[in-house]
Amino acid sequence: MSFLCRALVVVLASLALAGAMACGGAEQPAAKPAATPPPTAADVKAHMDDHFGKVEAVQEAVLRGDLADVIEPATWLAEHQQVAGLPASLQPQIDEMKKAAKAALAATDIKGAAQATASMALTCGACHTAANAKPALAAPAAPAATATGTASHMLADQMAVDLMYQGLVGPSDEAWKKGARQLGQSPLTLKDLPKDPQLTKEIAALVGVIHTLADKADAAVAPNARATLYGDVIATCAECHGLHGKVWGPGLPKK
Numbered sequence: 001m002s003f004l005c006r007a008l009v010v011v012l013a014s015l016a017l018a019g020a021m022a023c024g025g026a027e028q029p030a031a032k033p034a035a036t037p038p039p040t041a042a043d044v045k046a047h048m049d050d051h052f053g054k055v056e057a058v059q060e061a062v063l064r065g066d067l068a069d070v071i072e073p074a075t076w077l078a079e080h081q082q083v084a085g086l087p088a089s090l091q092p093q094i095d096e097m098k099k100a101a102k103a104a105l106a107a108t109d110i111k112g113a114a115q116a117t118a119s120m121a122l123t124c125g126a127c128h129t130a131a132n133a134k135p136a137l138a139a140p141a142a143p144a145a146t147a148t149g150t151a152s153h154m155l156a157d158q159m160a161v162d163l164m165y166q167g168l169v170g171p172s173d174e175a176w177k178k179g180a181r182q183l184g185q186s187p188l189t190l191k192d193l194p195k196d197p198q199l200t201k202e203i204a205a206l207v208g209v210i211h212t213l214a215d216k217a218d219a220a221v222a223p224n225a226r227a228t229l230y231g232d233v234i235a236t237c238a239e240c241h242g243l244h245g246k247v248w249g250p251g252l253p254k255k
Contacts (some may be wrong), residue, residue, distance in 0.1 A: 044086075048135070051077070051097070052169075055120045058104055059165065062114050063158075065238035070104050070113050077101035077120070093127035111235045118168070118231035122223055125171035137166045137175075150193075157183060157210075161237065164217065164230055176226060177218060183233070184214030199243060206240040 054073040061069035078101035082094055100123060104116035128135055140162035143155035160183035167176025193200040210233065217229045 047082075050080075051124070052135075055117070055124065055169075058101075058113075058117050058120065059234065062110060062117050062234050063161070063237050063241070065110055065242040067107070067110060067113060070107070074101045074104040074116075078105060087131070090127060090130055093123055093130060096123045096126070110238045111231075114235035114238065115228070115231035117234065118227040121165055121168035121230065122227040124169040125223065128169070129171065135170065137170065140166070157237070160214075161233060164226075164233065168223070168227060168230060171223065180214050180217035184211050184218060202243055203240060206236055206243075209236050210240075 054077050057073035058070050078098050097120060100116050100119035104113050107113040107116055140159045142159055143152050147155055160179045163175045163179025166172060167179060193203055213229055213233050220226045220229055
């Protein structure tokens with residue numbers, strides 16, 4: 001082959017290679033996936049409101065001693081999808097919430113569901129602390145001035161339990177101590193109790209348990225210890241509500 005022919009072959013080969021590259025024959029750098037935008041403040045608030053409502057629904061069901069009503073809100077907490085874009089630092093709390101919700105679903109008695117509920121409230125507080133968030137929680141309702149006797153006592157106890165709950169969720173040392181002290185000082189006289197001697201005896205015994213737990217709660221400092229005591233408190237409330245063979249407690253009539 002002459003020099004001229006060889007030169008022509010080289011030129012043609014070079015042109016072919018250049019054309020192939022221009023047509024995409026060479027590998028192009030892979031495009032980076034679009035980053036998930038951080039959630040807006042409105043997204044986070046709506047998500048937290050949903051969480052708070054479901055945990056409250058579990059709490060109310062436990063306080064009534066109504067294990068069946070734990071299922072729907074606990075299932076939502078265990079299975080729902082999180083808001084996209086939340087900081088990775090909050091993942092441990094998200095996992096703990098789902099774990100606590102599954103424990104509530106697996107509970108075969110109110111005591112187990114009560115401790116799972118306490119774990120949910122504790123996890124809410126841990127998440128707020130990790131996110132440096134200060135949720136605005138509405139003050140629990142105080143008993144109406146017209147409430148008397150057993151009704152007044154039950155409403156005062158409910159307010160105290162709600163304050164302890166907010167102490168875990170906030171978390172708020174002030175709310176916790178205020179609730180524990182109110183629960184321990186709430187009086188229930190014999191004239192307020194049923195006339196049935198056996199029922200009165202059982203209720204009086206449970207009231208004694210509640211007051212003992214309230215004293216321990218007032219002295220407790222560690223979050224885990226507070227959560228365990230809170231679970232014991234709401235389980236005891238549920239036991240008392242169930243003594244008369246009816247469903248009593250907050251959240252009635254059922255929504």
